Amino acid sequence: MSDTYDTPDTRDMLDRTRQGVIGKPLDRPEGPLKVAGTATYAAEYARENCAEGVLVGATISTGRVRKINRDVVMAMPGVLGVYSSERMLRRAAQGTAGEAPEQDVSKVDFPMQPVALVVAETFEQATNAAKALDIEYEDQSGDAQFLPDAADAEPAADPIKAGDLDKAMRDAAHSVDLTFTTPGHASAAMEPHAAVAEWNGKDLTLWGSLQMLTYNVAELADSLGIDPKHVHLLSPYVGGGFGSKLGISHEAVAAAIAAKELGRPVRVVMSRQQVFQSIMRRSETEQRIRLGCGPDGRLTAFAHEALVSNLPGESFSEPVTQASEFLYAGENRLLAVRKSDITRLTAGSVRAPGEAVGMQALEVAMDELAEATG
The missing domain is CATH 3.30.365.10 (Aldehyde oxidase/xanthine dehydrogenase, molybdopterin binding domain)
Known part of the structure; x- marks a missing residue:
């Protein structure tokens, strides 16, 4: 990154990083200072x-x-x-x-x-x-509201839709319709x-x-x-x-x-x-996951929806479905996140935004579908 805020370094990353280090036992330059307690925070x-x-x-x-x-x-x-x-x-x-x-x-x-x-x-x-x-x-x-309310939630972004999800769920040989909740997190x-x-x-x-x-x-x-x-x-x-x-x-x-x-x-x-x-919290989530497949186990219906929260005026919403978009197929699909305004501290990035809470729910749902198919 350059010294000026609006002029990023556009060189290819390989042109501006040290080469010939992969696979070599290298010490971190600041390692001894941190271990010895002499690094100044x-x-x-x-x-x-x-x-x-x-x-x-x-x-x-x-x-x-x-x-x-x-x-x-x-x-x-x-x-x-x-x-x-x-x-x-x-x-x-x-x-x-x-x-x-x-x-x-x-x-x-x-x-x-x-x-x-x-x-x-x-x-x-x-x-x-x-x-x-x-x-x-x-x-x-x-006037305070401390818990997200689906009734007043607004779309955090345009949902991703394809095909006829409801019909695909009705026609599926095997299906699951599950709701998961995750608590908020704080960086420590x-x-x-x-x-x-x-x-x-x-x-x-x-x-x-x-x-x-x-x-x-x-x-x-x-x-x-x-x-x-x-x-x-x-x-x-x-x-x-x-x-x-x-x-x-x-x-x-x-x-x-x-x-x-x-x-x-x-x-x-x-x-x-x-x-x-x-400072910053990860939003709690409520996630509904619907999965449907044919007799062969191939996905035909795929839906991942989430309700998250933030303070009024904050545009950030926990990107619960961001990895779901490319992780699994399913021609009939719905991916959507909705945000409810509540009276709690700012929700923002906490390690692995979206994936940390979205992937565990999706993978549990996929396991449940596997059980349903035998």
């Missing part, structure tokens, strides 16, 4: 006079922030500031977004969404103050989401745990309203991501805003609970 960069920030999550499901009562917290030991900005992120960015996701944390989209950042001299002081911060809300939680990388931000005039340097730096530079710059040429993003090591670190997220933008206001470096590290509550 995002939160471990020691910047002089670095302050510590802790995010505060909303205690309502949906609504608006009416007032943040800062006075008590500002009088606590070591506290340097309480920040809640229209540029702070309500949601993490989807992979390859290249622009800011939803901003302005005065609006609450889901429970425990970050709505403020408390910064203090030490992590312990910031944590204590974050717990004490009093926030008043306009609570609209009565060893390294939590973390960022250290430092400004030098107009230039921002941010050490982060991120997977797609070219896009992330553009997303961070857009979130802050600055030119990407003023953003220097460093992420030499990522302690796991699984898709949860594809896009810029709350801690990076909040750290940059606070560092600018304070005129000193700021570190923000999410707790494990905060990662699970606010």
